[in-house]
Amino acid sequence: MNKTIYNVSNMTCMGCVKVVKNISLQAEGVSDAEVSLEDKTLVLTHRDDFKPEDLEKELLDLGYGVTPK
Numbered sequence: 001m002n003k004t005i006y007n008v009s010n011m012t013c014m015g016c017v018k019v020v021k022n023i024s025l026q027a028e029g030v031s032d033a034e035v036s037l038e039d040k041t042l043v044l045t046h047r048d049d050f051k052p053e054d055l056e057k058e059l060l061d062l063g064y065g066v067t068p069k
Contacts, residue, residue, distance in 0.1 A: 001031065004052065006042040009065035013037070020064060027055040041069065 008020060017035045020042060024033035029050030034043040044050070052068070059066045 001045050001047065002050070004044045004046065004050075005069040006044070006056075007065075007067050007069050008035070008040050008042050008059070010063055011035075011037055011040060016064070019062065020059065023058055023062070024055060027051075027058075030055070042066070 011017060011020060014037065017037050021033050021035045024030055024035070024042060024044060027044075027046075027050065029047040030044055031047070032045040035041070036043075044055075056066045
């Protein structure tokens, strides 16, 4: 399993945290997602077949800026 850390912008509340986490956990290859509102980060645990561009696009479409840390 691999870990990838992202900076996530535009998260303003715990509802945002829940949305980012739920979307992340639905991405193929992701086994865990830890989201911090305070740090504005998303830490993913994923397999090698995880396609980050798919998740990044989906979160961007919802209004969240996502960049690898």
